[in-house]
Amino acid sequence: MQDPDPLPWGAQDRFQAHFIVRKEVGDSQLLDFTARTKLQTKGYFGSKKVIGMKWVGGKLAEKLNENISLSEQIISQSVNDAMITIEPTNNGVRIFGKWKNEYEFGITNDLFSIYDEIAGHIKKLRGKQKPKIVSKSRGTLPKGYN
Amino acid sequence: MHDTESETFVIKSMPEKFSEKLSKIGIKSSVKEIGTDDVENDDYYGRFFTQTTRMVTNKGCLGVNGKNIDVIQIIQKG
Numbered sequence: 001m002q003d004p005d006p007l008p009w010g011a012q013d014r015f016q017a018h019f020i021v022r023k024e025v026g027d028s029q030l031l032d033f034t035a036r037t038k039l040q041t042k043g044y045f046g047s048k049k050v051i052g053m054k055w056v057g058g059k060l061a062e063k064l065n066e067n068i069s070l071s072e073q074i075i076s077q078s079v080n081d082a083m084i085t086i087e088p089t090n091n092g093v094r095i096f097g098k099w100k101n102e103y104e105f106g107i108t109n110d111l112f113s114i115y116d117e118i119a120g121h122i123k124k125l126r127g128k129q130k131p132k133i134v135s136k137s138r139g140t141l142p143k144g145y146n
Numbered sequence: 147m148h149d150t151e152s153e154t155f156v157i158k159s160m161p162e163k164f165s166e167k168l169s170k171i172g173i174k175s176s177v178k179e180i181g182t183d184d185v186e187n188d189d190y191y192g193r194f195f196t197q198t199t200r201m202v203t204n205k206g207c208l209g210v211n212g213k214n215i216d217v218i219q220i221i222q223k224g
Contacts, residue, residue: 011203014223017164020185022216034194087192091185092216094192099199099223107164109171119214 002101014099017107019115021095021122025088032058033088033122041079050075050082060086063121073114081111086118093122160220161206173210175218180206185219199223 003013025033035057042051053074055061064070074082080098087094095115100106158166161177168175180186186207191198205220 009224011222011224015160015205016221016223018185018190018219018221019215020217020219021214022185030192031194034192036195085195087194089185089190089192090188094190094219095215105164106167107171112168112171112173116214123214 001103013101015102015105016096016099017105019095019119020092021119022092023088023122025093030088033060033086033093033125034058035061035064035086037074037082037084039079039082048079050077050079053082057086060121060125063125064118067117067121070114070117073110073117077111077114081108084114084118086122095119095122159206160222161208161218164218164220165208168208168210173213175208175210178207178209178217180204183207183217183219185217190219190221 006012023033035055037053038056039050040052042049053071055064074084080100083098085096087096095118097111159177159180161180165175165177181204186204190202190204201224203222203224205222207220208218210216210218
C-alpha cells in the first residue's frame, strides 16, 4: 500500500526494471529504435481494460505492429503492464513499463515473454552501419610488394 | 499470543529479489555487483519522450542467460 503521507524528498517507493538489449545504435537511427504502445481502453479506474493497441514510433514500431501475436499478448495484459516504452541509450536499447511500488514490482511469465520478443525484434532490426572503407589508392599492390 | 512472523530476516537487494521472481517463472539470471556494468555508467533514459523522470537511483543489474534480453537494470524513482 502506498504511503498516505510521503516525504517530499529522497527515493520514492517506485521501481522500474529496464530490460536492456546491448546494441549500438547510430545517431541517425535513434528515432528508428524508439517506440511506445498506444492503448485503446474500455471502462474506468479498476475496471479499465485494454481492448486494442498499436505501436507508435520509428521503424521498430512498424515491425512490431506487423507482429499480431505480440499485439494480442499485450492486449491481454493490465493497463499498467501494457504501457511499454522502448528507448535507445548510449549503452543499449531499453524496454520498460510503468513505475510500480515495491509490492506490485515483479514480473510474470507472459510479460517477460513479451519483453523478450520485443528484444528479438530489436536485435533483428539493422543497427549502426559500419562506414564503407574506401581505398584512396587505385588498384592493389602485388603480393610481397612492401 | 506471539506474532507468527520470524524475528530474523535476510537483507536482500532489489536485484536479488527480482532474480528470485525471475527464477520462479523459470528464467535464470545472475545478480551483478552494483556499479560494475556499463549500462549503469551512463544515462538511463534516451529522453525522446516527454515527462521522463529526472532523478533516479540505480539499484543494480542482473545478467540474463539464453534470452534476447542481455541485462536487466533496476531503477528507483528519486
